Amino acid sequence: MAYISDEVIEEVRGRFDLVEVVSFYIDLKKVGKNFVGFCPFHSEKTPSFTVSPEKQIFHCFGCQTGGNLFSFIMQMEDCSFPDAVRLLAQRAGITVEPPPSTPAEKLKAQARENLQEMYSLAQKYYQALLWRSPEGKEVLTYLQRRGLTKESILEFQLGYAGNNWQGLTGELRKKGYDLQLALTGGLLGKSSTGRYYDYFRERLIFPIWDSRGRVAAFGGRILGPGEPKYLNSPESPLFNKSRTLYGFHLALPHIRREKKALLVEGYMDVILLHQYGIREAVAPLGTALTEKQLSLLRGRLDKILLVFDADAGGETAVLRGLELFKNEGCRVEVAQLPPGLDPADYIKERGGEVFR
Ligand SMILES: [Zn+2]
Numbered sequence: 608m609a610y611i612s613d614e615v616i617e618e619v620r621g622r623f624d625l626v627e628v629v630s631f632y633i634d635l636k637k638v639g640k641n642f643v644g645f646c647p648f649h650s651e652k653t654p655s656f657t658v659s660p661e662k663q664i665f666h667c668f669g670c671q672t673g674g675n676l677f678s679f680i681m682q683m684e685d686c687s688f689p690d691a692v693r694l695l696a697q698r699a700g701i702t703v704e705p706p707p708s709t710p711a712e713k714l715k716a717q718a719r720e721n722l723q724e725m726y727s728l729a730q731k732y733y734q735a736l737l738w739r740s741p742e743g744k745e746v747l748t749y750l751q752r753r754g755l756t757k758e759s760i761l762e763f764q765l766g767y768a769g770n771n772w773q774g775l776t777g778e779l780r781k782k783g784y785d786l787q788l789a790l791t792g793g794l795l796g797k798s799s800t801g802r803y804y805d806y807f808r809e810r811l812i813f814p815i816w817d818s819r820g821r822v823a824a825f826g827g828r829i830l831g832p833g834e835p836k837y838l839n840s841p842e843s844p845l846f847n848k849s850r851t852l853y854g855f856h857l858a859l860p861h862i863r864r865e866k867k868a869l870l871v872e873g874y875m876d877v878i879l880l881h882q883y884g885i886r887e888a889v890a891p892l893g894t895a896l897t898e899k900q901l902s903l904l905r906g907r908l909d910k911i912l913l914v915f916d917a918d919a920g921g922e923t924a925v926l927r928g929l930e931l932f933k934n935e936g937c938r939v940e941v942a943q944l945p946p947g948l949d950p951a952d953y954i955k956e957r958g959g960e961v962f963r
Pocket residue numbers: 646647648649656667668669670671672
């Protein structure tokens with residue numbers, strides 16, 4: 608386990624009030640000396656999650672979970688103790704000295720960092736192709752025809768992967784990056800003769816971010832005929848599809864403020880909704896909505912609205928996930944659009960008001 612000095616741990620502990628930290632995730636109400644809310648760790652109809660500001664500990668009388676500042680973060684963020692300390696330290700602007708880790712840990716952390724850099728570079732590469740290449744101009748025209756403004760295209764960092772097998776590959780090679788890492792990280796492919804090539808070609812590129820807004824993956828929509836229509840980056844150290852909601856980091860401040868979320872199916876739906884001022888919109892990646900994705904939203908909402916195509920809604924896993932929201936007192940609405948119409952078309956025709 609990576610080592611963090613007691614000094615840093617105590618400094619972090621002293622900097623945070625558990626009530627404030629918990630309130631970041633769930634709503635708390637003052638009851639007597641304590642604060643009470645719906646437990647984020649189990650599903651319940653009456654709030655039994657209690658935080659003591661005096662003792663700086665929490666306890667749930669429903670599922671018997673309890674602990675302090677650090678154990679709360681460990682459970683909430685699904686991370687180790689050192690990671691919990693580091694996460695809080697970062698929020699407080701406290702520097703944690705780099706831990707003297709094992710060589711294997713160092714390599715892993717370094718690889719992750721390099722992959723992150725490559726994703727960031729790839730995003731800029733695709734974005735430049737969209738705005739500066741002749742083929743990119745055609746894609747821009749297509750996007751504008753779909754109703755996207757220049758501002759939206761920029762805000763969502765859309766890009767274009769040209770019909771070039773060696774474009775990004777060449778860029779990464781030129782910068783001296785480890786192409787094998789780019790392969791395992793999902794940016795490149797490798798032929799049977801051992802030649803690396805661009806994984807995304809001739810596609811409109813939607814960057815997918817982690818919850819902190821760093822590019823962690825791409826969704827590529829094919830332009831013209833061909834299969835598959837959407838190609839996503841594979842799972843990687845940066846990207847866990849079932850735990851990611853598209854647009855989450857952009858929507859989160861609005862979700863917090865409005866206490867509602869709108870779930871739609873596609874990248875385009877999210878972008879158009881944001882463009883029309885409905886900034887609480889997010890989308891699962893692919894068709895299935897997972898409980899992990901829903902847990903990103905739990906404890907934050909008064910209302911959740913799901914808008915899906917006529918053929919997609921009603922999956923049992925989704926409905927089961929939604930029960931958790933209902934139990935928290937959150938209003939759940941499911942809207943099915945008329946067949947043949949997707950939310951993006953609907954918004955373009957009717958404006959954003961219908962989703963409010
Ligand atoms: Zn509980």
